Amino acid sequence: MKKIGISIIALTLLVGVSCKQKENKKDDATEKETMTEVKKDAPKEAKKVKVSMEAKSDSNVSGNVVFKEESGTVTMTAVFDGLEPGEHAIHLHEKGDCNSPDGKSAGGHWNPTHEKHGKWGSPDGYHKGDIGNFTADDNGNGTITFKTDEWCIGCGDEKKDILGKGVIVHQGADDFTSQPSGDAGSRVSCGGVIE
Numbered sequence: 001m002k003k004i005g006i007s008i009i010a011l012t013l014l015v016g017v018s019c020k021q022k023e024n025k026k027d028d029a030t031e032k033e034t035m036t037e038v039k040k041d042a043p044k045e046a047k048k049v050k051v052s053m054e055a056k057s058d059s060n061v062s063g064n065v066v067f068k069e070e071s072g073t074v075t076m077t078a079v080f081d082g083l084e085p086g087e088h089a090i091h092l093h094e095k096g097d098c099n100s101p102d103g104k105s106a107g108g109h110w111n112p113t114h115e116k117h118g119k120w121g122s123p124d125g126y127h128k129g130d131i132g133n134f135t136a137d138d139n140g141n142g143t144i145t146f147k148t149d150e151w152c153i154g155c156g157d158e159k160k161d162i163l164g165k166g167v168i169v170h171q172g173a174d175d176f177t178s179q180p181s182g183d184a185g186s187r188v189s190c191g192g193v194i195e
């Protein structure tokens with residue numbers, strides 16, 4: 001009889017413990033749900049920036065550049081008009097300041113990793129702003145799309161964050177060799193990557 005009594009007590013204890021464990025699990029689940037909700041309600045980070053390009057150096061080059069971040073990849077879609085037919089360089093420069101008539105207020109190429117100027121992806125090095133060249137047709141219209149996971153929009157990582165940088169289109173093509181900027185000629189259009 002005594003044995004049975006102890007067994008009952010032990011059983012009661014066991015049941016008690018397992019109930020408590022279940023309760024804990026339930027609490028965890030509730031906590032997770034709450035966290036997900038908080039994430040959803042938090043203000044959304046800017047993941048899309050539209051840049052209006054201004055003509056510079058007495059050119060008539062205008063256009064729009066849209067940067068969009070999705071799943072860690074930034075896609076740039078740029079459309080220009082008023083260009084001279086042929087190849088033109090496009091870069092991100094270090095400042096989103098287009099105040100000067102020659103566009104030089106945007107500074108040099110954005111190069112947060114302190115590498116050489118070059119073709120994007122080159123093993124010899126390239127600036128994070130070295131987008132490359134695109135071609136304008138006989139009517140002076142040109143478009144370029146560029147994708148990379150080496151940029152972000154507003155993430156705060158100074159090696160990736162394109163907010164505050166300047167988009168520059170040049171009169172000529174980037175030779176990917178000349179230092180520090182590819183010898184692409186004057187700056188014919190400028191726009192700040194600003195929200």
Ligand SMILES: [Cu+2]
Nearest residue numbers: 090091168170
């Ligand atoms: Cu440039």
Ligand SMILES: [Zn+2]
Nearest residue numbers: 109117127130
């Ligand atoms: Zn460069």
